[in-house]
Amino acid sequence: MKSLETSSKEALQDLLSKVPIIEIKSFKATPPTKTWAPDFIVEIDASGKSYSLACEIKASGQPRFVTAAILQLRDYVREWDIEATPIVIAPYLSLAARQACREKGVGYLDLEGNAWLSFDGVFIDHQVAEKPPSEHRGLKSLFKPKSAQILRTMLRDPDHAWRVVELSEAANVSLGQVSNVRTALLDREWGRATRDGFFLSDPQSLLDAWVQVYETPSGERKKFYTTLRGSALENAARSLMGEQGNGRTVFSSFSAAQWLAPYARASTNYFYADSEGLEKLISALHLVPVTKGENVVITLPKDEGLLLDIVEAAPDAICTNPVQTYLDLAIAGERAKEAAEYLRQEKLTWAR
Incomplete structure (x- = not known):
């Protein structure tokens, strides 16, 4: 298996060789120093002018490590007062890491094919859509x-x-x-x-x-029909949720959003419940199992945390918390995405 340094040098050589005006002169290790130094220097000619590329390789392209490399490269160029273009190389650079490099004027290359390099008339910009x-x-x-x-x-x-x-x-x-x-x-x-x-x-x-x-939480999904509608159904469910005892039941998806940040009422009502909560819902809402035409959907999630991490949006109106409600809506179709974005604007806006 090739070492990361070998693969990095080959990837950089392949990238530069595609630019007709660039001629690679040499790859050389940085001289020994008591302070930090990049992994290697590439000497090139571009349109008859000589340039140096100071390259630092990171085994992880996560932003924390890339930010450190950016600072180290910029300090190195400044401290040694050399004309060199800094470049960060990693197996894969996340979008955030790539944005950080661009903002600081530092070139980057990853082994998935993402690359950005800009200096004195040379500009390379290649982005790969797929994550590894x-x-x-x-x-x-x-x-x-x-x-x-x-x-x-x-x-x-x-x-x-x-x-x-x-x-x-x-x-x-x-x-x-x-x-x-x-x-x-x-x-x-x-x-x-x-x-x-x-x-x-x-x-x-x-x-x-x-x-x-995000994917739909694993668990059994049951479909029912009830003759209860609107506030009659909601009140019956809230009365059940307000009772002390065994069995957990919470409003989820559109039904939770209706309490947290009303956007558009859905014809179907959604709940998360455990097995005891399911039986209580069946009784309280007069539910009849159906294979189609359902107006109540109850999911018994394997992740019990969904039944514990809850909010009381109104007296006895127990709902999945705003984050979970947003995630569930975001993957439930175009109409649900609109409700999800409205919920996010209303309940999940934080200053950066």
């Missing part, structure tokens, strides 16, 4: 049920600085799970660590990434 499978897996892992409990807890108050133990208890997950999520948030620069704890520094980008990979 490893990036999809990493994001999906961050949003799995236990991790999602942590994120929903943090999104309730993004500015709150959490200690690991405190967040573990609040989200009802293990210390190890919190530590893993903390690392992932810091790497992507969606979180920031301080002496008081860590908090969400970019909740909007976090939510943007979450909705891109």
